[in-house]
Amino acid sequence: MMKKIIIAILAAFPVFNLFGQQFRSPDGRLAVELSCGDGQPAYTLTYDNTPSIVSSSLGLVLDCADFSKNLSIDKDGIRIDTVQVEYSLGKIKKSKVSHKAVEAVVPFTSAGKPAFDLILHISDNDLAFKYRISRIGDHRIAQVREECTSFVFPDGSTTFLCPASTPMGGWKRTWPSYETKYEADGEMGHNGEGYGYTFPCLFHLPQAWVLVSETGVDGTYCASRLTGRGGSRYDLGFPDPAEMNGAGSACPMIRIPGETPWRTITVGTDLSPIVETTIPFDVMRPKYSSSREYVFGRGTWSWIIGMDAWTNYEKQIEYIDLAEALGYESVLIDAGWDWRIGRGRIAELAEYAAGKGIGLYLWYNSNGAWNDAEGSPYDRMDRSKARREEMAWLQSLGVRGIKVDFFGGDKQEMMQLYEDILTDAEDYGIMVIFHGCTLPRGWERMYPNYVASEAVLASENLYFFQQSCDEEAYCATLHPFIRNSVGSMDFGGSALNKRYGGNNDSGNFRKTSDVFALATAVLFQSPVQHFALAPNNLQDAPEWAVDFMKSVPTTWEDIRFIEGYPGKYVILARKSAGKWYIVGVNAQEETVQTTIPLKGLIDKKTVRLYSDDTDLNGSVKEVRTGRKNQIEVKIPCNGGFVIE
Numbered sequence: 001m002m003k004k005i006i007i008a009i010l011a012a013f014p015v016f017n018l019f020g021q022q023f024r025s026p027d028g029r030l031a032v033e034l035s036c037g038d039g040q041p042a043y044t045l046t047y048d049n050t051p052s053i054v055s056s057s058l059g060l061v062l063d064c065a066d067f068s069k070n071l072s073i074d075k076d077g078i079r080i081d082t083v084q085v086e087y088s089l090g091k092i093k094k095s096k097v098s099h100k101a102v103e104a105v106v107p108f109t110s111a112g113k114p115a116f117d118l119i120l121h122i123s124d125n126d127l128a129f130k131y132r133i134s135r136i137g138d139h140r141i142a143q144v145r146e147e148c149t150s151f152v153f154p155d156g157s158t159t160f161l162c163p164a165s166t167p168m169g170g171w172k173r174t175w176p177s178y179e180t181k182y183e184a185d186g187e188m189g190h191n192g193e194g195y196g197y198t199f200p201c202l203f204h205l206p207q208a209w210v211l212v213s214e215t216g217v218d219g220t221y222c223a224s225r226l227t228g229r230g231g232s233r234y235d236l237g238f239p240d241p242a243e244m245n246g247a248g249s250a251c252p253m254i255r256i257p258g259e260t261p262w263r264t265i266t267v268g269t270d271l272s273p274i275v276e277t278t279i280p281f282d283v284m285r286p287k288y289s290s291s292r293e294y295v296f297g298r299g300t301w302s303w304i305i306g307m308d309a310w311t312n313y314e315k316q317i318e319y320i321d322l323a324e325a326l327g328y329e330s331v332l333i334d335a336g337w338d339w340r341i342g343r344g345r346i347a348e349l350a351e352y353a354a355g356k357g358i359g360l361y362l363w364y365n366s367n368g369a370w371n372d373a374e375g376s377p378y379d380r381m382d383r384s385k386a387r388r389e390e391m392a393w394l395q396s397l398g399v400r401g402i403k404v405d406f407f408g409g410d411k412q413e414m415m416q417l418y419e420d421i422l423t424d425a426e427d428y429g430i431m432v433i434f435h436g437c438t439l440p441r442g443w444e445r446m447y448p449n450y451v452a453s454e455a456v457l458a459s460e461n462l463y464f465f466q467q468s469c470d471e472e473a474y475c476a477t478l479h480p481f482i483r484n485s486v487g488s489m490d491f492g493g494s495a496l497n498k499r500y501g502g503n504n505d506s507g508n509f510r511k512t513s514d515v516f517a518l519a520t521a522v523l524f525q526s527p528v529q530h531f532a533l534a535p536n537n538l539q540d541a542p543e544w545a546v547d548f549m550k551s552v553p554t555t556w557e558d559i560r561f562i563e564g565y566p567g568k569y570v571i572l573a574r575k576s577a578g579k580w581y582i583v584g585v586n587a588q589e590e591t592v593q594t595t596i597p598l599k600g601l602i603d604k605k606t607v608r609l610y611s612d613d614t615d616l617n618g619s620v621k622e623v624r625t626g627r628k629n630q631i632e633v634k635i636p637c638n639g640g641f642v643i644e
Contacts, residue, residue, distance in 0.1 A: 021073055026082065026100040027124045030267060034058075034106060034118070039070040041108060041118075045127060047267045050207050051154050056233075059148035060116060060131055060260075064139050067108070067115040068148045074107040085123075085282055091296060091451070091488065091527035092444050093559045093574075097278050099123050105132075121262075121283050125273035128215070128262045128283045136256055144252050147224070149236040149263055151212055153203055157232060158185040160202035160482055160566050163192030164225050167242035167409065172372040174406055176243065177436045178455035181471075182478050184567030191228035196237050198455075199439055200486045201226050202274070202566065209273075211266040213486045215280040215442035218287070219416030221261050222252045223438050236263065243409025244370040252412045261441065264486075271481060275561035275572060280486045281445040290448035292429050295400065296555055297329030299361065301530035304459055304492055306502045311340045316349055322535045324356045326550050330400055332361040332530040335375035350397040359400030361433065361530070364390075366417070370408025373436070381421055391428040401431035401451065401528070403490075410438050422447040433490050433528065440487035452488035452526040459492040459532055463500040466508045473512055473587035473638045474567055476520055481566040488526040494518070494549065495532035496541040504536055512585075512638045513616035514545045519583040519640035521552045522574055529554045544620040548610065548642070553577065562596065569635060573601055582643040586635035596643065598629045607631065612639035 021034040031046045035055075045053035059068030086098045101123040108115045114135060121128040136142065162182045165175040178198050185204065191197075200213035212234075217223050227237035241250045254260075266277045300323045302310040316333055323331050331353060337346060350360050365375050368382035380390045381404050394402070404421060408414055418434065425432050426449045434440075434453040443450040457475060461468035468475075483489055494517045501507030521531065537546060553576035562582070564570035569592050571584035580601045586592045591614070598607075602625070609623045614636050623631055633641045 021075070021106065023080070023102060023104050023120055023122055025102060025122045025124045030122060030124060030127065032120060032122060032127055034073060036071050036073050036108070039072070041068070041071050045265060045267065047208055048269070052205060052208055052210050052267045053265065054152045054154060056150040056152045057148050058118065060133075060144060061146040061148065062136070063143040063145055065110070065115070065136050065142075067110060068146070071108045071110055071115055074109050077107040079105045087445070089281060089445055090555050092278065092281055093276070093525050093556055094278055095555070095557045097282065099282065101282070123279070123282065125266055125268055126277060126279040126282070127265045127267075128279055130216070130262045131260045132257065133254070133259075134257045140256055142254055142256055142258075143249075144254060144260070147236050147238070147260065150229070151226070151234045151265075153188065153210070153232045154205055155232060156206045157188055158204045159188060160184055160204070160478065161186060161192065161197040162482075164195040164198050166193065166195065167240045168245060168371070172374060173245075174371045174373050174436055176409055177407070178439055179457050181457060182475070182482065184478065188232045189228065189230050195240055196225045196227035197234075198225055200482055201234070202482050207269065209268050209271055211274045211277070211482070211485060213264050213280065214261050215264055215486075216261040216284055216446075217415055217441040218446065219412065219419040220252075220254065220258070221415065222250070222412040223410035223415060223441065224261075225410070239410040244411055244414060245408070247370065248411040248413035250411060271564070272561040274485055275480055276559050277485060280442045284442040284445040286448065287446045288423075288426065288448070290426060294431050294449060295329060295359065296451070296527035298326070298552070298554055299323060299328050299330035299332055299528065299530040300326070300533060301332040301334070301492060303332075303334035304463060304495070304532040305497060305500065305534045307463070308336055308340070310502070311336050313341050313345050313349065316341065317352065318535050320349070320353045320356065320358055322533065322538070323358050325538060326533070326546075328358065330359045330361055330528070330530070332363070332403060334363045334403075335365070335405070337362060338377045347397055350399060354398050359398065361401040361403055362394065362399055363403045363405060366404050366407050370414075371406060373406035375405065382417065384420065384424070387421065387424050388427075391424055391430055394430055395428040399430065401433060403433040403435055405435040405437075407434070407437045414438075422450055425449055431528070435490065439483075444488060451528045452490040454490045456483045456489055456491065458490065459495070462493070462495070462508065462510070469500075469508045469511050472510075473516065473585055476523065476585050477564065477568055477570045477587045478566050480523060480570050480572060484525055489524055490526050491524045492530055493524065493532055494521045494529075496537045496545055496549070497532075497534055504534070504540060513612045513618055513640060514542055515610050515612045515618040515642065516585050516638060516640035518545060518548050518552070518610055518642050519585050521549065522581045522583045522642065523570070523572065523585065525556065525574075527555050542618065544610070545618065560601065563594065571596065579644065583640065584633065584635050585640040586637055589637050591637070592635040594633060596631050596633055598625055598631065602643070603629070608644050609633070610642040612636055612641070
């Protein structure tokens with residue numbers, strides 16, 4: 001549950017260096033400098049006096065005013081505080097967050113009249129900023145034609161970016177859905193496939209790492225992306241007009257006074273601040289309180305192994321029984337349940353599951369008229385009356401949550417639909433997972449019943465494409481640094497079948513090891529995880545692997561990045577119920593051999609180590625930590641390890 005939020009003013013006067021329009025983090029290492037040379041608003045960002053973002057533009061172009069030029073900074077109007085931010089949130093990477101930050105409000109004027117305030121939130125490794133418009137003559141509304149925010153990186157930087165896909169392209173015209181492939185260490189100066197890049201965006205600078213994203217997007221604005229402008233410059237871009245089959249506006253409408261979402265930049269000389277950042281949640285507040293405590297946890301899911309044919313009554317009984325055998329909390333029933341099983345028998349399944357202490361999640365198609373996606377139920381989530389009637393029925397059955405799929409893009413109208421679904425579902429005590437969807441932008445803190453979003457090349461691609469199986473380890477070593485760094489990721493993996501087929505004797509071959517599957521159960525963060533396990537795994541998977549999957553948690557108290565490189569390998573630790581799990585996976589051809597320091601994590605003389613040999617045969621054994629309290633591990637290609 002969300003706890004009380006404390007924002008305490010620590011000093012009546014700034015305790016940091018303020019020179020001109022330069023603002024520093026509490027530790028003084030991150031510095032933001034604002035300027036208005038020739039009337040052009042701009043900012044630079046340095047870390048340890050080394051450029052992270054070189055001079056980059058700021059400003060807004062509205063239908064009723066141009067606030068991108070001929071501006072000045074009202075130095076006398078600058079307001080600065082140092083604050084302590086504290087909150088508890090049990091469904092993100094770190095359940096209790098406490099940090100100091102510098103908060104500044106910097107007024108910009110045009111011809112002596114107020115233009116906008118730039119609001120800054122600067123913590124030791126993070127900058128968040130947004131625009132606030134308080135007044136423009138007698139106007140009460142405005143269309144934001146362009147947000148002139150840019151990000152210019154030092155020469156010699158490389159990129160780790162996910163191209164925005166062609167609007168109305170892909171299967172059944174369902175793009176964009178944030179499901180394209182990241183390129184590791186790409187060259188600067190490109191624009192993806194012509195439509196820019198989806199957030200978050202990771203950059204490797206000569207002396208630092210920078211992660212760029214946004215947070216706080218709801219129905220009052222659109223979601224944004226980065227568009228390459230050649231060289232080392234990237235601009236903030238609005239959705240493509242062709243999204244949603246052309247319906248809706250690509251430019252958001254705001255009321256005055258009004259604000260934009262937060263733009264976030266995380267900087268570190270190593271990758272720890274990137275992996276461990278909580279900035280997407282730090283600057284947000286809950287949109288409403290909840291009178292109930294939601295139950296997270298693990299679940300089973302037949303569709304990933306058996307596809308549509310397994311969405312039948314008998315198979316779902318098997319998966320409820322599997323969830324009971326594993327000690328799991330839920331079962332996800334995927335597309336087509338309304339006619340393959342029927343509403344009457346869904347009620348029977350819900351009752352059967354409840355008798356075993358298990359809740360159901362049911363799949364829905366979001367669709368109104370934005371794509372040709374197959375799969376029913378349709379016409380239940382896009383309209384208020386039908387949606388609330390459906391949710392009342394779900395509540396009467398005790399259904400725990402819904403998985404809503406096939407959204408139509410990032411326009412403001414679609415952001416409003418996300419918010420409407422979440423808000424209505426909260427009224428009925430229903431948790432929500434989104435698929436075929438946008439990136440979550442602070443939603444874990446904004447909406448108490450929000451669980452996770454896909455917004456990634458997730459596990460169904462392992463079923464559909466052998467190439468995805470071949471590249472599974474490569475993708476897994478990217479997500480903790482990029483996609484999963486800024487929000488809960490509904491991946492649906494950790495398969496123990498050798499093949500993605502109903503009887504474990506057909507379908508694509510899994511190239512990764514069983515230990516790799518255990519490691520990703522910890523590596524990928526989501527408070528609800530529906531794993532790709534099958535009933536046959538109780539007989540054909542290693543007993544030690546099944547036992548681990550019975551006990552693996554899905555909610556975490558803390559996170560520590562240990563070592564790795566995006567696209568090559570990753571080692572990190574997560575803490576749950578006072579216990580640390582240290583995991584790693586490797587995508588490189590050469591075996592990773594390293595020593596894991598356990599100080600501050602584990603102080604026991606003996607730990608349990610799950611590991612692979614060179615042929616990816618997994619095993620578990622007790623290992624002594626020695627006088628130096630450390631463990632040597634080897635991770636072969638497509639393999640992993642777990643220390644608990």
